Amino acid sequence: MTTPPEGWEARGRPPSWFRRFTFAKYAETRDFLDAVAALSEELGLHPQNINFAATHANITIEGPERQAPGAAELAFALRINALAASRVLP
Amino acid sequence: MTTPPEGWEARGRPPSWFRRFTFAKYAETRDFLDAVAALSEELGLHPQNINFAATHANITIEGPERQAPGAAELAFALRINALAASRVLP
Numbered sequence: 444m445t446t447p448p449e450g451w452e453a454r455g456r457p458p459s460w461f462r463r464f465t466f467a468k469y470a471e472t473r474d475f476l477d478a479v480a481a482l483s484e485e486l487g488l489h490p491q492n493i494n495f496a497a498t499h500a501n502i503t504i505e506g507p508e509r510q511a512p513g514a515a516e517l518a519f520a521l522r523i524n525a526l527a528a529s530r531v532l533p
Numbered sequence: 534m535t536t537p538p539e540g541w542e543a544r545g546r547p548p549s550w551f552r553r554f555t556f557a558k559y560a561e562t563r564d565f566l567d568a569v570a571a572l573s574e575e576l577g578l579h580p581q582n583i584n585f586a587a588t589h590a591n592i593t594i595e596g597p598e599r600q601a602p603g604a605a606e607l608a609f610a611l612r613i614n615a616l617a618a619s620r621v622l623p
Contacts, residue, residue, distance in 0.1 A: 496582045
């Protein structure tokens with residue numbers, strides 16, 4: 444079973460990975476979401492679900508065909524972390 | 534109390550307005566979300582929450598300062614409906 448990267452929590456069976464990202468203002472949230480969308484296009488992967496409001500975005504990642512996340516999803520989550528690193532509040 | 538426009542459901546107290554939009558594929562969902570983001574910037578209003586996956590987007594609109602939606606939110610919801618009109622599945 445692939446272990447989720449830093450900041451992500453495995454939930455359910457089969458597990459999906461969940462992380463909440465918090466921002467100072469809407470413009471930062473929006474910028475992050477745009478970057479995630481561009482990354483999704485680049486990788487041909489997208490989150491199973493994104494829930495966002497003015498200052499946060501909750502992202503859920505599933506594996507293919509309702510299986511657990513694997514190597515591709517690990518790479519995806521790490522890239523999302525990198526996108527967020529300069530934006531997320533401590 | 535302002536009545537929500539077609540397709541929107543009032544929920545809670547004070548009410549927020551909720552509508553689910555369904556699309557044929559991720560690219561349409563993405564295009565819709567981008568249009569909603571541009572509209573938000575134009576109007577200086579944004580949904581309280583958006584929850585989306587590959588083929589749907591659930592949007593919740595609140596009034597200002599936790600009051601019921603009013604004239605500005607009605608105009609916003611109608612504009613969102615118009616953005617969706619050419620994209621939403623029957």
